[in-house]
Amino acid sequence: MYGYGRPRLSCPQQPGSTVFDEFSEMIDFFMNKPSWPPATADCFDKYRNYELPFPEWIRDDTLTIVCDWPLTHVLEYAGSIGGVQSFIRDKPEQKDILVRFGEKFVQALPDPSEGLDSVVRIAWDVFLLMGRKPSAP
DSSP states (O other): OEEEOOOEEEOTTSTTOOTTHHHHHHHHHHHTSTTSOHHHHHHHTTTTTOOOSSSSEEEEEEEEEEEEEEHHHHHHHHHHSHHHHHHHHHOGGGTTHHHHHHHHHHHHSSOGGGGGGOEEEEEEEEEEEEEOOOOOO
């Protein structure tokens, strides 16, 4: 089994900066809504509370996917998450919520002049849960 954890944003121009705490707040905002599927939260938590039904299994949390994307791609990704789509479908008056989050992200940049074309780094920790089914007797 494999999956990835919560996405994290950072600013390549300011390594170690916390300018994108708003991104975590956005994910938290959606995760705390009834429209957020519990299975997605389990995946973002890397199935920490799951055990494989095999006597010998291992977990590998050493992989990371890292991409440099314009903010527009980040917002498109966020809009593809099922819980976000459900929230917007359930609350049509909030259909511009990702635009509002995008505006907050732009203001968090060291140089907001590029707007949503600004390139940011998005990363996901990848996890693998591996086991081998015991041989038949």
